[in-house]
Amino acid sequence: MSGRLFLVPNTLDFGVTGTGLPPDLQEVLPLGVIRIAAQLGFWVAENAKTTRAFLKRVDAVVPLAQPLQSVQIVELPRLQKGAQPTGAIASESMLTPAMQGHDIGLISEAGLPAVADPGAGLVAAAHALGIQVVSLSGPSSLMLALAASGLNGQSFAFVGYLPVDATDRSTRIRELEALSRRGAQTQMMIETPYRNAPLLGALLATLSGETQLSVSCGLTLEQGWTRSATVAAWRAASTALPKDVPAVFCFLAH
Amino acid sequence: MSGRLFLVPNTLDFGVTGTGLPPDLQEVLPLGVIRIAAQLGFWVAENAKTTRAFLKRVDAVVPLAQPLQSVQIVELPRLQKGAQPTGAIASESMLTPAMQGHDIGLISEAGLPAVADPGAGLVAAAHALGIQVVSLSGPSSLMLALAASGLNGQSFAFVGYLPVDATDRSTRIRELEALSRRGAQTQMMIETPYRNAPLLGALLATLSGETQLSVSCGLTLEQGWTRSATVAAWRAASTALPKDVPAVFCFLAH
Numbered sequence: 020m021s022g023r024l025f026l027v028p029n030t031l032d033f034g035v036t037g038t039g040l041p042p043d044l045q046e047v048l049p050l051g052v053i054r055i056a057a058q059l060g061f062w063v064a065e066n067a068k069t070t071r072a073f074l075k076r077v078d079a080v081v082p083l084a085q086p087l088q089s090v091q092i093v094e095l096p097r098l099q100k101g102a103q104p105t106g107a108i109a110s111e112s113m114l115t116p117a118m119q120g121h122d123i124g125l126i127s128e129a130g131l132p133a134v135a136d137p138g139a140g141l142v143a144a145a146h147a148l149g150i151q152v153v154s155l156s157g158p159s160s161l162m163l164a165l166a167a168s169g170l171n172g173q174s175f176a177f178v179g180y181l182p183v184d185a186t187d188r189s190t191r192i193r194e195l196e197a198l199s200r201r202g203a204q205t206q207m208m209i210e211t212p213y214r215n216a217p218l219l220g221a222l223l224a225t226l227s228g229e230t231q232l233s234v235s236c237g238l239t240l241e242q243g244w245t246r247s248a249t250v251a252a253w254r255a256a257s258t259a260l261p262k263d264v265p266a267v268f269c270f271l272a273h
Numbered sequence: 274m275s276g277r278l279f280l281v282p283n284t285l286d287f288g289v290t291g292t293g294l295p296p297d298l299q300e301v302l303p304l305g306v307i308r309i310a311a312q313l314g315f316w317v318a319e320n321a322k323t324t325r326a327f328l329k330r331v332d333a334v335v336p337l338a339q340p341l342q343s344v345q346i347v348e349l350p351r352l353q354k355g356a357q358p359t360g361a362i363a364s365e366s367m368l369t370p371a372m373q374g375h376d377i378g379l380i381s382e383a384g385l386p387a388v389a390d391p392g393a394g395l396v397a398a399a400h401a402l403g404i405q406v407v408s409l410s411g412p413s414s415l416m417l418a419l420a421a422s423g424l425n426g427q428s429f430a431f432v433g434y435l436p437v438d439a440t441d442r443s444t445r446i447r448e449l450e451a452l453s454r455r456g457a458q459t460q461m462m463i464e465t466p467y468r469n470a471p472l473l474g475a476l477l478a479t480l481s482g483e484t485q486l487s488v489s490c491g492l493t494l495e496q497g498w499t500r501s502a503t504v505a506a507w508r509a510a511s512t513a514l515p516k517d518v519p520a521v522f523c524f525l526a527h
Contacts, residue, residue: 026421045305046305047303047410049302050300050303051301131416131420133420133423134416134420134426135426138420139424139425139426140423142421143423143424144423146423152423152499152501153497154420154421154493156412156417157410159416161416162388162408162415162416163408163409163410166280166387166396166408167280167406167407168393169387169393169395169397169398169399170393171393172389173389173393173433174432174433175430176429176430176431176458177428177429178428238408239408244405245400247400
């Protein structure tokens with residue numbers, strides 16, 4: 020009988036420099052999830068180093084079933100940012116332990132694997148091989164931001180990253196605003212943190228003044244916040260965005 | 274100084290009849306979230322009765338700061354299913370305790386409030402009043418299903434409920450399939466559990482055989498599962514869907 024593929028959530032503090040220690044794992048992850056993570060001896064990870072750091076935090080709550088050195092961690096192939104994952108690329112060999120009866124964990128550097136993050140190809144390959152896939156509950160910056168936005172949570176789209184080129188980006192923002200208006204659909208996007216401020220600038224320069232814009236920054240962290248207001252209000256009192264904290268941008272046009 | 278509005282996640286076992294007790298809260302909710310919930314004396318809820326049941330489960334892990342009878346719970350006005358929430362409808366009076374300095378919790382019957390659930394109007398009103406909004410980490414059936422689907426998690430849309438009328442539903446499915454194909458965008462939808470089987474039937478009858486379809490049923494529950502395969506494979510070996518367990522449907526057209 021084959022093992023299962025567990026999709027293990029990570030915390031949202033990855034890459035956040037700043038004061039103090041990372042928050043206790045139990046602030047954002049259920050004990051049930053930490054218990055499962057402590058049992059797993061085989062991992063597929065976005066990044067092996069951050070996975071070892073995660074397992075040390077797990078061990079502080081629930082002792083690992085085996086020494087960290089003997090836990091096997093293999094890294095996912097790097098995807099182009101925003102690229103669509105392809106089906107079964109080289110995933111089968113990563114799933115060999117499951118075919119041999121061992122449970123495997125899939126983990127990202129932050130949040131849920133395979134959501135705005137690599138891993139979907141591995142999950143697809145697991146389904147193709149008849150391996151049971153089990154999602155575990157944890158923080159999703161997208162859903163936390165959507166809930167905190169007060170925008171439409173009955174219809175929404177996540178579009179990933181916008182183009183970096185200024186003209187292309189404005190064109191894309193206008194296109195998304197038209198889509199949002201037509202379907203009353205909240206549009207959500209992310210950016211690498213050092214481009215947070217330019218993206219906000221482009222949104223304020225391009226969107227209609229009546230469009231509702233929400234920015235969530237550093238959610239689940241001590242210093243996290245959400246601001247939600249019309250674009251006109253954002254223009255009148257601009258907010259500085261940190262360069263090293265992840266942010267989620269949501270807007271809804273009327 | 275005004276209190277904060279905490280968006281408190283609930284478990285995903287609401288309305289699921291079946292064997293055994295509901296799972297321990299710590300299987301799906303972080304201890305940090307349970308601790309905050311135990312402190313809150315003012316709640317706005319989708320349903321007061323299920324909120325009291327939730328608080329009893331909280332109390333079993335972290336004793337409530339005050340007796341349950343003295344916790345104030347007010348219900349959100351009922352929204353039409355799938356309707357877009359309006360801005361500040363009668364929400365201000367619900368936020369009075371926050372204006373008086375008390376923290377408030379917002380909670381749904383299942384999952385994250387204001388995501389595929391009522392509450393966005395209250396959150397919008399909180400922002401308008403300058404009340405700090407804090408999202409707490411918990412299970413989101415949509416994101417758990419998306420991660421487990423192996424479909425594109427870099428671009429996806431949640432469209433809520435499809436029309437009940439068979440002709441309208443087919444038209445809408447075709448429209449969503451075209452959208453999915455054009456933008457390589459995973460389309461996600463839900464249905465009231467007793468209509469799970471008819472929705473699956475309509476998807477199998479309408480979508481192209483090569484379209485990838487994923488159904489997640491009862492996620493986070495003991496009996497939960499995800500099946501992800503082409504529509505052609507689903508047609509060849511159909512799966513019975515339970516009438517009393519929530520399901521999430523995702524598809525991606527090529």
